Amino acid sequence: MKSYLDSLSDAFLEGQMDIKQLSVSPEKIDNQQGWTLQDPVPVDEIINAFRIQETLVQPGGQVLIPLHEEETAEITGEFVFYHFQDDDELLDEESDPHELRFVTDAGTDLRVVSDAKSSYLAYRMRFWHSDYSPPSEPSFLPEQYHDDRPPNPPKELDAVDPLDDAQYEQFVDSIFDALNDQYESETRSAWESSGRPSIRRLMRSEDGDGIGSTIASFTDNNTLRISASTSGVSRTEVESTYGIHQGCIVAVATGDIDNQPIIAGRVTDVGRNDFSVTLDWETANNESEVRSDLDSSDAVSIGILYRNIAFQREFEAFSEMVDTELGKQILAGSDDISFDSPLTVELNTSLELNTYQSQAAINALRANQVYCIHGPPGTGKTRTLTAIIESAVKARQRVLVCAHSNQAVDNIVQGDSTQSDPDSESLHGIIQANGFSLSRVGNSIESQLVSEFYTDTEPREA
CATH class of the missing domain: 3.40.50.300 (P-loop containing nucleotide triphosphate hydrolases)
Structure with missing residues (x-):
């Protein structure tokens, strides 16, 4: 289906009328004969539409803009050129480099685009913008066409049906629930596909990363706090020494690294000389026995099943976004674009x-x-x-x-x-x-x- 601007450009170039330069008095263009428009026409959007459409772009980069009759969208053969003045020597800090050039009955002239928006020139190209409707469709349009006139998009898109505070909280909770469900699924998948080798073998497959025979204790029903022997100088020492970072899916064994793991979990917090593992009881053969073994054991060993870095970054990014005003505006759909x-x-x-x-x-x-x-x-x-x-x-x-x-x-x-x-x-x-x-x-x-x-x-x- 042919577009509006393609039909316009083709009609202009096919010689349906004599193509000519604008021929009016400078006074009319200078708004001295009642042509100062109360509402400026978005000339910049019209120029951009023809610039993208390309048919009327000249070899030097100038864009030819056809003009229509004063009260209808019929083209007259008159036109102006859009020109971008990129010569820094001719511009100062307050200059507008965007120009409309044309020939009047008094000779060659130009107007900067910012001044032209309320002028006679704008009035003669207003129907090339979809905010303006002519009394009837112009003769150059086919029976069916695609209207590609600007704005596309407009200068601002208003928020539609944004979430209120209660709806926003519900939305955020649902996303976190979905992320946690995905995390649990990945934990169980990593656990089942591992074959449950000894912690030593897991450490060997991860270039030695993991930790063996260290102290652990429950901080709540689902979380183990693991001691990691470091100097305690830097928060990142647990990561650099043992390769364990927040988000890792790990296997937990009682005793030393030669033992097989009895449960999987994920690292939920990394401190200077310790870290937490949230246990997934669905991976335990018998929850009460595993809980008792962990509670009574003098030591545990941790091996890495899956580093899960991409997912953890996604989780952290969403968490940070939720806590910022801009993030809330975007997620709740309350921010105008x-x-x-x-x-x-x-x-x-x-x-x-x-x-x-x-x-x-x-x-x-x-x-x-x-x-x-x-x-x-x-x-x-x-x-x-x-x-x-x-x-x-x-x-x-x-x-x-x-x-x-x-x-x-x-x-x-x-x-x-x-x-x-x-x-x-x-x-x-x-x-x-x-x-x-x-x-x-x-x-x-x-x-x-x-x-x-x-x-x-x-x-x-x-």
Whole structure:
């Protein structure tokens, strides 16, 4: 189905009328004949729509904007040019680099976009914005068309049906319940798949990580507090000495490391010289016997079944988000989402994008809070994300790229690149072509290319 702006652009270029420059008096454009509009027309959104649509973009980057009749949406053949003035020598700090250029009966002239929003020029392009409805549909439109006129999105999206405090608390509790259910499922899966070898064998499979023959005591019915012999200087010594961190799924045995575990649990707190394990009684053959054995034993040994780092980070991130005002606004849907003018951002990418990908990328760069790009496989989400990252970096912004897995992060960096042949459409290819800096943070880097090029740079230097 053809779009509104495609139909407009085609009609303008197909010679249905003589294409001509704007031909009115400067006084009319200067708002001296009653053309000062009470409500400014969002000219910036109209310009951006034609810029993305691309049909009327000229080789030098200027955008041709057709004008319509004063009271209908019929095009007249008249037009103005949008021009971005990027010569710093011609601009001062208060200058507006966004210009509309045109020819009047008095010669060549221009108006900056900020001044044009309430002018005769804006009045003659207002119907290219969906907030304005002409008395009848223009003749250039087909019987069926897709209306792609701006705003898309508007400058602000109001929150709809936000959660009240009681609903928010219920929502948060339900998420924590779901996370705990998932945690229990992963604990039991790790326990059953382990074959329950001795703690020594578990430690051997985890490069020696774990702890043997140490003191433990119950702090409540479900939690063991495990003593860990360290200097007590740093909170991270338990992690660095024994490889045990919050979120680990562990196996617990009574006695020394040659014994088999009798129950699984997860590390729920790590102190300077001790840590807590919340026991999963569903993994015990006999809860009362296991409880009695642990209670009477002089020592326990701990082996790591599954480090579970990604899930723990997800849990911690959600917990921190719940406790912040901004996080609550986002989760409860009470925060309005705002967008800067599309002319304040530049989609500066070496990638070729279609209209929908360009629109998504520009909107993401405009968004002040959050922006979601959604689509089925094969629609170019990764390509669009790469263009967003490239544009942001070229605008001297630092970008943090996260994903649900280490492999997903490496995929967006590497693309189809090899170590000797960079893929020009991947982040790696763009970085190599432009001399950008990237730091790959984290472990489990399977890509040799990513490991070779991007693990030596400190994050603060990227």
